[in-house]
Amino acid sequence: MAKADVTSRAALPTKPKPSKDELAHFYREMLLIRRFEEKAGQLYGMGLIGGFCHLYIGQEAVVVGMQSAIGEGDQVITAYRDHGHMLACGMDPAGVMAELTGRSGGYSRGKGGSMHMFSREKNFFGGHGIVGAQVPLGTGLAFANQYKGNDRVCLTYFGDGAANQGQVYESFNMAELWKLPVVYVIENNQYAMGTSVQRASAETQLHKRGSSFNIPGHEIDGMDVLAVRDAGDFAVKWCREGKGPIILEMKTYRYRGHSMSDPAKYRTREEVDQVREKHDPIDHACQLLLDNKFATEESLKELDKEIRAIVNHAAEFAQTSPEPNPSELWTDIVH
Amino acid sequence: MSTEILMPALSPTMEEGKLAKWHVKAGDRISSGDVIAEIETDKATMEVEAVDEGVVSQLLVAEGTEGVKVNAPIAILQGDDEPQAKVPNGAPPLAPQAQAPKPQAIKPPVVPREPELAPDTQMHAITVREALREAMAEEMRRDPTVFLMGEEVGQYQGAYKISQGLLDEFGPKRVIDTPITEQGFAGLGVGAAFGGLRPIIEFMTWNFAMQAIDQIINSAGKTLYMSGGQMGCPIVFRGPNGAASRVGAQHSQSYGAWYAAVPGLKVVAPYFAADAKGLLKAAIRDPNPVIFLENEMCYGRSFDVPKDIDHTVPIGKARVIREGSDVTIVSYSITVGMIMQAADILAKEGIAAELIDLRSLRPLDTQTVVKSVKKTNRIVIAEEGWPVCGIASEIATQVIEQAFDYLDAPPARVTGKDVPMPYAANLEKLALPTVDEIVAAVKSVCYRS
Numbered sequence: 084m085a086k087a088d089v090t091s092r093a094a095l096p097t098k099p100k101p102s103k104d105e106l107a108h109f110y111r112e113m114l115l116i117r118r119f120e121e122k123a124g125q126l127y128g129m130g131l132i133g134g135f136c137h138l139y140i141g142q143e144a145v146v147v148g149m150q151s152a153i154g155e156g157d158q159v160i161t162a163y164r165d166h167g168h169m170l171a172c173g174m175d176p177a178g179v180m181a182e183l184t185g186r187s188g189g190y191s192r193g194k195g196g197s198m199h200m201f202s203r204e205k206n207f208f209g210g211h212g213i214v215g216a217q218v219p220l221g222t223g224l225a226f227a228n229q230y231k232g233n234d235r236v237c238l239t240y241f242g243d244g245a246a247n248q249g250q251v252y253e254s255f256n257m258a259e260l261w262k263l264p265v266v267y268v269i270e271n272n273q274y275a276m277g278t279s280v281q282r283a284s285a286e287t288q289l290h291k292r293g294s295s296f297n298i299p300g301h302e303i304d305g306m307d308v309l310a311v312r313d314a315g316d317f318a319v320k321w322c323r324e325g326k327g328p329i330i331l332e333m334k335t336y337r338y339r340g341h342s343m344s345d346p347a348k349y350r351t352r353e354e355v356d357q358v359r360e361k362h363d364p365i366d367h368a369c370q371l372l373l374d375n376k377f378a379t380e381e382s383l384k385e386l387d388k389e390i391r392a393i394v395n396h397a398a399e400f401a402q403t404s405p406e407p408n409p410s411e412l413w414t415d416i417v418h
Numbered sequence: 419m420s421t422e423i424l425m426p427a428l429s430p431t432m433e434e435g436k437l438a439k440w441h442v443k444a445g446d447r448i449s450s451g452d453v454i455a456e457i458e459t460d461k462a463t464m465e466v467e468a469v470d471e472g473v474v475s476q477l478l479v480a481e482g483t484e485g486v487k488v489n490a491p492i493a494i495l496q497g498d499d500e501p502q503a504k505v506p507n508g509a510p511p512l513a514p515q516a517q518a519p520k521p522q523a524i525k526p527p528v529v530p531r532e533p534e535l536a537p538d539t540q541m542h543a544i545t546v547r548e549a550l551r552e553a554m555a556e557e558m559r560r561d562p563t564v565f566l567m568g569e570e571v572g573q574y575q576g577a578y579k580i581s582q583g584l585l586d587e588f589g590p591k592r593v594i595d596t597p598i599t600e601q602g603f604a605g606l607g608v609g610a611a612f613g614g615l616r617p618i619i620e621f622m623t624w625n626f627a628m629q630a631i632d633q634i635i636n637s638a639g640k641t642l643y644m645s646g647g648q649m650g651c652p653i654v655f656r657g658p659n660g661a662a663s664r665v666g667a668q669h670s671q672s673y674g675a676w677y678a679a680v681p682g683l684k685v686v687a688p689y690f691a692a693d694a695k696g697l698l699k700a701a702i703r704d705p706n707p708v709i710f711l712e713n714e715m716c717y718g719r720s721f722d723v724p725k726d727i728d729h730t731v732p733i734g735k736a737r738v739i740r741e742g743s744d745v746t747i748v749s750y751s752i753t754v755g756m757i758m759q760a761a762d763i764l765a766k767e768g769i770a771a772e773l774i775d776l777r778s779l780r781p782l783d784t785q786t787v788v789k790s791v792k793k794t795n796r797i798v799i800a801e802e803g804w805p806v807c808g809i810a811s812e813i814a815t816q817v818i819e820q821a822f823d824y825l826d827a828p829p830a831r832v833t834g835k836d837v838p839m840p841y842a843a844n845l846e847k848l849a850l851p852t853v854d855e856i857v858a859a860v861k862s863v864c865y866r867s
Contacts, residue, residue: 223609
């Protein structure tokens, strides 16, 4: 009963259908992320990107839908599967790609890499490599908003794997205790590296994980950008009104391995294909555009060309931008 | 029979306290559990309950008496198994100074003034505890983005009274009691610093900060570098470090070497109150994460501190606290007090020691140490931390690398022993460095027996 109460006070309303511009924007943003990630995968295969590289392919609707819910001055923070979040925040694809190749034109001047990128200008606060560590950080950003007395909100993303880290619950407790304006977005892509949610979580319905802190939570179809948008709008408003934190569990799926070196033996090819064919977020948006006559086959082809040009330019910049000057080794350690 | 009621020890480090109030008077019958007095320690005011039953026949220490030693008799209790001693009616109340010996005023040790201090700088003697509190209060008055967060910093007035009074002055928005959740509030503080605030995060002791060390190192310490200079983290993590007294292995650890090893952090560990205040103010103003290592045993010690509220001490500068020609003794934090005692003993034996208080552990001011060694040709490093990969090891290496040809003897170290801290009083003493060990090490590098 108590659990039902926690969330029933935050029941999700239904929203009107999207406008042409809105839907076209979602489609474009998701496509940009998809093409960008495909290119990153390719550059990794060519040895141009090193180390760990976690692709976001399949999960695009989550960041694109959530981003539409926030505005100027709101913050975003996530873990290391972060390329999509950066593009959704409006960061320059060339600067992101150049960071992946470790070049001086990258957002961290080549010193952060795939997992550690930031943009003060776009209010993107990383890009963090330790599973779950971004959750107290995002809670702290929300604390700063409240302290300053503004109505800004911090979107704090984490995965189903991080949902089992203790510091997530330390954060939940303080966030609700102090009514901090933070939306916890759990990107449940079903696998923490190779371990399925069922094998790792006593309670697999992760949106319920806030109930013992009185934080409402909702399960959202994270493959449907409109469902994400609706939930995002509601959650952000909830925070802006001073009601404290809220949890959105996005049921989503990553098509690629955990990182580039993951053979993904823990799931079948059929399982992946099933999602790709039946629940792809970009196909879904594409169909909506066509059904509503918001776009034609030709206009979509044109858009695809445009996106590919942006991504190709990013890839070229990422290869031609010089490596950081050796003197960079010793800069930015302390102010 | 009559028994003496003794001044109780109310904390691990308490040696004396103030008898703030009597709740009983001569002639009162008491039974176990009755509150008989209030005693003020350096940490808190506590009620003392009776253990035995009987009649209070005499109060030995007057209300308001300060500096009453632990285990000193404070009252006499007449047991029920004998006739009550006659209690004079209307006995005159005790005057505070009449009974207990007046506590000896602790004279601040003579320490050479900071060379950069103007000769007419006004000074006053305050405790390290007060110095830390003043530093925080002054900086919070100066900058509204500074706030204090930690366990028991607000309503409880600080587990060690460092934050006493701050809640009253600054309110709950800026003096924030947290749940017991070190990793959570350390990370929350780092996020708040990213968000434009200047948090002071108090750990009740640094032992508990191991729960939070990922946030301190990976989030606070590395993000500036990983972001190509975009994401500074102006935050102070502070609290008592090192052994207190009889609190065992998990509560008695010295973290200087741990944090000093990490590029991206600054680490300070002052001894004197002036440095505690000046460095804490500098740390709060610093745009980087600063690890501020205090020492519980030193909180109550008094030293001269400049009255000027703009006085800060630069991070990364050691200080020669006593000049000498025969040997350099280097230390930081509580063991600075020991090398000063050792130097007095050595002086009587004709050995003039030059004493250096590192004050900061990162950046480490090796220049001041090396310069001194080039003059004295001998060095002893004393610290409470463990010997393996410690601050003393680092200083020794730096001296060997930079002044090998000047050395007339191998560098010597006096450190905490390479064991977890034992509980037994005698073993704990053995585990910690001592003045005698420092004297012996100096004699050994001077080839004197």
